[in-house]
Amino acid sequence: MDFHYMPGSGGCRTILMLAKALGLELNKKLVNVKAGEQMKPEFLKLNPQHTIPTLVDNGFSIWESRAIAIYLVEKYGKDDSLYPKDPQKQAVVNQRLYFDLGSLAESFSKYYYPIFLTGKPGSDEDLKRIETTFGFLNTFLEGQDYVAGDHLTVADFAILSSVSTFDIVEFDITKYPNVDRWYQNAKKVTPGWDENWESLLEMKAKTRIPTNMDFYYYNAVAACRSVIMVAETLGVKLNKKEVNTLKGEQMNPDFIKINPQHLIPTIVDDGFVLWESRAIAAYLVEKYGKDDSLYPKDPQKQAVVNQRLYFDMGIYNAVAKYYFVAFSTGKYGSEEDYKGLENVVGFLNTFLEGHDYVAGDQLTIADMAILASVSNLVSLKFDLTKFPNVDKWFNHVKSVVPGFEENWEGAQLVAKNVASRLQ
Incomplete structure (x- = not known):
């Protein structure tokens, strides 16, 4: 059974969770829609509508996640609990599935998708539509542990996929107590939840956050x-x-x-x-960070980061005193100024004894601040190898910090500007 998918897609995540519940092994085939792989002739033969998810079960091709979900339960389910055969129970499940498609998923796309195109969300009216939709779902769940009756159904899988997508963009679900109660329970009882959430986290990590x-x-x-x-x-x-x-x-x-x-x-x-x-x-970490790892909230850890940030100002002053004085005098500073610079780098070498990062056991904003400063030193031909801990740290962090290439271009510009001022 081939399953053509992308991990971040809500419909794809629905099927992955359901397959887990049914004990099915899917042959996952990644389709990168951003690269246009869904338009390849071989995929169009499977699905002329070129959408994901698409399932190919022993030559039978079917798409649209909710249709796939029903098919899998009817063919591979041990019973009909996930998609009841009773007409009334089945009708409620179907209603919730259409509600997920026409209301939940639709309202998300109207308000949130414009962010990735224009940097701004949809209109206030679009946001109100989300709130109205969650209000409806809150009503459906009054006195209910599941979205379509008294037990888990394919409707829970589909709506869990959608609601978790709202969760990852930090929509406040707690305003809707019945939805929040259902959501907290659904995360515990739905097979495949962990993979669903990990896919969302990965998607968020790869998505640049447009801002004004x-x-x-x-x-x-x-x-x-x-x-x-x-x-x-x-x-x-x-x-x-x-x-x-x-x-x-x-x-x-x-x-x-x-x-x-x-x-x-x-x-x-x-x-x-x-x-x-x-x-x-x-500020950027506190407003846009997915967690506090870059600037910890723990008072002691944060204090060390802050100390290193203030220390970085000392690095700047020492660099300026010896190198940047060339902008006003046409020559480098004195031997005493150079010794002062070596003393500062020596302190940094001591801080880094036994550590991979400048302020603890993980990358923080202190590493990025000091990396920018030390990059200036390297570009200016300061001999970093005299300070083995700093040299080791520099060669490590420059390979793990995003944006280092642009930083290095700037450091080389510094060296060029300084050289142009030397007599």
Whole structure:
């Protein structure tokens, strides 16, 4: 039995859970619809409508998840409990399946799909339609543990797939107590739930989060690059607006209206203005992070991250004192300034003794801030190998942090700009 699918698709996840309940082994065949694989001639022969999921059972081809679900139960079910033969019970299951298709799934697509095309959700009216739809489902579940009677049916599988999709985009299900109660129970009793949720998490991790966020930056500035790496890690889309500080563009009246301190990076997130890269990084994690791993909520873990972020400002000052002084003097700083820089890197080497990351046992925003700063040092030919822990950390994190390539381009621009100012 071949099953043509994509893990993130709600209909596909419905069938995967149902197959688990029936004890069926599906021969999964991934169809990348983003790459247009559903339009290949060999797939069109199976399904001229080129939709997923599509099931091919010993030469018999069928699509539309709810039709597939009914077929699987009727052919392979040990009894009719998942899709009753009693006309009235079956009618209620069918009604819920059509409700899932025409109301739940439809309302999701109307409100949420525009985000991935335009960066903005649907209209207030579209959101109200979702709320109305959940209100109906809440009514159906009054005094009920299952959506279509007194036991689990294919309708629960389909609606569980849809409701969990709303959950992953953080729609507040708790406003609908009957739905929430059913949902918490359904997660426990529905076979295949774990795979369903893992697929949603994977989909969310791969999906860039469109925002109405302007990002004022210049790639030669390490602080700007650290924010870019944080955004890349979170999957947040930035509307980049270059401000070339070497040309004094940060002093333009239009920019000063946004940030009177005329600093970059600066973000404007749907009207909310914030500057200072480390504050921006923490804000992005707290607003858009899927969890708190990049900026822990635990007071002690967060304190270490914060300490390293403040320490990064010391790295910047030491780099500026020795290298960036060339912008005003045409030459590097003194030997004493260089020793000061080595002392700072030495402290970082001590922090990293026995650690893969600068602030604990996992990647945090402190790694990205310090990675941007250390990238400047490497591009400026500072001998990092004298500091083996830092060297090891740098070579490790540059391979795991999203956005490192753009960061490295900026670091090389720093070296080029500094070299151009040397006498």
